[in-house]
Amino acid sequence: MSIKSTSNDSPSFAEVYTAQRQAKARNEFLERVDFLIDWRPIRTFINKKLNKTAQAKGEATYDGVLMFKILLLEVWYNLSDRAVEERINDSISFGKFLGIDMEHVSPDHSTICRFRNALVEKELWDKLLSMINKQLKKHGIMEIKRGVLVDASIVDSPFSPDGSIRIEVADDREDHRSEEEKIKEQKYMATRCSGKPGVDKEGRWVKKGGKFRFGYKKHIATTDEGLIEGVITTSANVSDTREFVPLIDKIKLPKGVEVLADKGYTSKGNSEHLRQSELTDKIMKKAKRGQALSEEEKEFNRLISKTRSKVERTFGSIRRWFKGGRCRYKGLLKTHGQNILESICHNIKRAPTLIIQLAADTK
Structure with missing residues (x-):
């Protein structure tokens, strides 16, 4: 002025x-x-x-x-x-x-x-998240003290096709459909979106908790304080397990770091990738068909669950503070930009409280 x-x-x-x-x-x-x-x-x-x-x-x-x-x-x-x-x-x-x-x-x-x-x-959004996180690390936060937490959440889109769903829809955690059913979905979406500018052509249906939801999925890795290190955005029908390795590779973790995730990420491929990357496997155990978990495995899951709950708090904070979890725009790339922007805003908003806590702990 x-x-x-x-x-x-x-x-x-x-x-x-x-x-x-x-x-x-x-x-x-x-x-x-x-x-x-x-x-x-x-x-x-x-x-x-x-x-x-x-x-x-x-x-x-x-x-x-x-x-x-x-x-x-x-x-x-x-x-x-x-x-x-x-x-x-x-x-x-x-x-x-x-x-x-x-x-x-x-x-x-x-x-x-x-x-x-x-x-x-x-495609500047991921770099901007990295640059902001680098700034926060200078204040003593964003450090990976114990490990990283991995999880995914559906981002609902209001731009879904009208009418009843007449295709086989993927389950939230795993897509067990045949290739033929996946091809039918592609043709179905192409037909439903044809000539309808209001429909998001890249969003997809997924079934979670017996309900059908349309949109995308954000896969995130956070510090043990729930600050977001990296984000991958996919259509909603992509299984969590498939994006585990790309997400871990994206955030470039130092050797020895623990990677915590729920049993939806349990797979030989994911565990083998962590072993080859010299990272500590803290993916929750999943019972095999006809074989219940041992008491030791159950206790392991309970310990992981207590820490892993912080990533759920991150999703909840974004929904509560910013009305997140809902697409503002159409398309995969724009939705990814929204997911990154919300992640940046979340990290910055939480930073002052964490800095105060850090100062109190060091006294």
């Missing part, structure tokens, strides 16, 4: 009034975020990747951190592109967080949408 005084000796009424409003409009959470995160590497990365493309198309270019922060605000405060534009123009605390003074207005909603889509098209 730069409103000039009417004299050289005293501030104008507008300056005094605005300064008073700024003092009253403090947003402690957003101030803590600016303290936690060094935005300079984020700015360099985004501007380098996107500005040349925008200029080539003749579009107005905005600072990468400004636009990225707007997307964070949308998730933290559950705002649409139009709503966040209005809120920025009306909110002193938002303007301060974004570095926009009262003489300037917010980028319009269409610009915000194009920026988010550009991050998707350039």
